[in-house]
Amino acid sequence: MTVSSPAKVKVAVDDREYNITNVVHNRNEISFILNGEKQRCYIAEYGDDVFVFLKGKQYKFTKPSSFKRKSSSTTDGSVASPMPGNLIALNCVVGCEVKEGDVLAVVEAMKMENPLRAPFEGKVASINYDVGDLVDSGKTIIQIEKLG
Amino acid sequence: MNIKKILIANRGEIAVRVIRACRELDIVSVAVYSDADANALHVQLADEAVHIGASPALESYLSQDKIITAAKSTRADAIHPGYGFLSENHEFARRCLDEGLIFIGPSPESMRLLGNKIESREIMLEADVPVVPGFLITDSADEIIQNAEEIGYPILVKAAAGGGGKGMRVVNEADELPDAIESAMRESKSAFGDDSVFIEKMIQNPRHIEFQILGDTHGNLIHLNERECSIQRRHQKIIEESPSPVMSPSLQERMGQAAIRAARSADYQNAGTVEFIIDENENFYFLEVNARLQVEHPVTEMTTGIDLVHEQIKIASGERLSLEQEDVKQFGHAIEVRIYAEDPDNGFLPSSGKILFTQEPKGPGIRVDSGIFSGYEVTVNYDPILSKLIVHAVDRESAIMRMKTALGDYPVLGVKNTVGFLYDIMDNPAFVKGDISTSFIETQTQYSETQYSKSQYSKTQDPISKNPSPQDKNSLDADIAAVCAELSNGSNGHASKSQDISKAPQNTEVWVWQMIGEWEIGGLE
Secondary structure, rough: OEEEHHHHHHHOOOOEOOOOOOOOEEEEEEEEEOOOOOEEEEEEEEEOOEEEEEOOOEEEEEEEOOOOOOHHHHOOEEEEEOOOOOEEEEEOOOOEEEEEOEEEEEEEEEEEEEEEOOOOOOEEEEEOOOOEEEEEEEEEEEEEOHHH | OOOOEEOOOOOOOOOHHHHHHHHHHHEEEEEEEEEHHHOOHHHHHHHEEEEOOOOHHHHHOOOOOHHHHHHHHHOOEEEEEEOOOOOHHHHHHHHHHOOOOOOOOOOOHHHHHHHOOOHHHHHHHHHHOEEEOOOOOOOOHHHHHHHHHHHOOEEEEEEOEEEEEEEEEEEHHHHHHHHHHHHHHHHHHHHHHOOOEEEEOOOOEEEEEEEEEEEEEOOOEEEEEEEEEEEEEOOOOEEEOOOOOOHHHHHHHHHHHHHHHHHHHHHOOOEEEEEEEEEOOEEEEEEEEEOOOOOOOHHHHHHHHHOOOHHHHHOOOOOOOOHHHHOOOOOOOEEEEEEEEEHHOOOOOEOOOOOOOOOOOOOOOOOEEEOOOOOOEOOOOOOOEEEEEEEEEHHHHHHHHHHHHHHHHOOOOOOOOHHHEEEEEEEOHHHOOOOOOHHHHHOOOOOOOOOOOHHHHHHHHOOOOOOHHHHHHHHHHHHHHHHHHHHHHHHHOOHHHHHHOOOOOOOOOOOOOOOOOOOOOHOOO
């Protein structure tokens, strides 16, 4: 499918407006002219996500409605793996007192080990996985709570 | 030729590479695959394919029994091991021979010798090949700690059976040593099935330069010049080139002869690579011999015109080398970059997911060795390499321009990968000057091998970008990308929707795009 539009199109990005012309959309390729310069991108969609490749870089956009703010481990004390993998070591038990930066667990994927560290000093409140479990990225493996 | 059918005991881009060579030589190819790879490219392209087990490598690509059985049942004459997996396992090579199969690689005894870092060091010393000072090994962790003090920090902890940086740790002070040893042993056990480790004095900011060698079964041995592989992350190469920007004819002669002495000392046959590190004063030290085809072999193929997989197969079938040392020429400059499913903004951690769309760049001097396609699912089971992009041009400057252009036209959408990172490197003034070392990524770029992102904000302030106003440039590109995303939505099944967009911003249907960097960091939903 090729969609070609000779009309002027106005697109808003945040509070900025762009006037573009000569939009050509052919499957995974889009080109248009912005400020007299031709732009060529590749795109792919997956659910609410749109992936764009422009000048060597990949961008990911998510519809605001489906974009949930992820919690930050430095504030709420959840220790999660940034990648899916195997939990190969757990260095603490519930009730352990830990210092900031202590390695609490190790997740391995593709033969690479990734240590998961305590975000702040505190006590291990809960552990949700056992050694040998497959863990998803972003799932809380260990919950830390502040002392006192 | 006595080889009519080859089983390729590997997967991904290298299996595809070997299948292509088989076709050219009119040899029947047999692929093997695990559950995870049922739809993989190598399975699609091979003449025959055998399912060998579950997704974990130990139950499939590392299972000697299953691979031997597959070779016997398909009546293959030979096994090509590729790189990784069983490629440097001398016991597997021995088993192939015992089963009447040709192993396309060196003899089991050469592999055993070279795979053992202690023995290989000794034979290199005997052959007058310089080795890294301060080497030491012992089975007791206590002794290692004691001897590390004598050598002096920083030191490297390495897996004796290792390679490719697996099981390797940098240790700056004694406190870190016990953890480093334990984790190196664990990683080595899981990657190689052997947990012995050794330590070595760390040469600061070295270059990594290696020589390709070819030896036949009649005692002829030549080298095919060098590859510079200094740009690494996690001690694994990510950009390789030939010739090296620092190579001179006299250094090439000295290192090339040392490489041949190293290979001859182990009675080396077939294709192999002698790796060296070299300091700022052109002192070079033997690192190891990779007794197999290397990931970066294409840069040698592009600059010498020699097809290394063809040569491997011919040597394995008993043919003499068709070249002598003086026949080896070097044309122009070649660069290879590795496209990994990794997140350069997050310490190069592996990523997984579906490749929604990819399209290979085309043009003169461009080669893509790939194992992926649109719709391909990247799993966490194996090494995260997706494909390799190789360019060849008249000189280094032209090759860098060609690589940058090709990377800019190589979308791999849906999975975090190294394309954007590599694109940045092609613009990096230190890289362009050839001023590189193994610590290049940490010292000369905004990327980090270990840290969780220097974030898109520090990236826009990148002091090394040659663009006069990188801040404006990067945010404009992000906006242009957002415009594309908007347009794609507009024409998704409703061509007229793009007209609606012209009513923006009054039209509430128009999304307000969240600018969340090049990627939503960490990929957490």
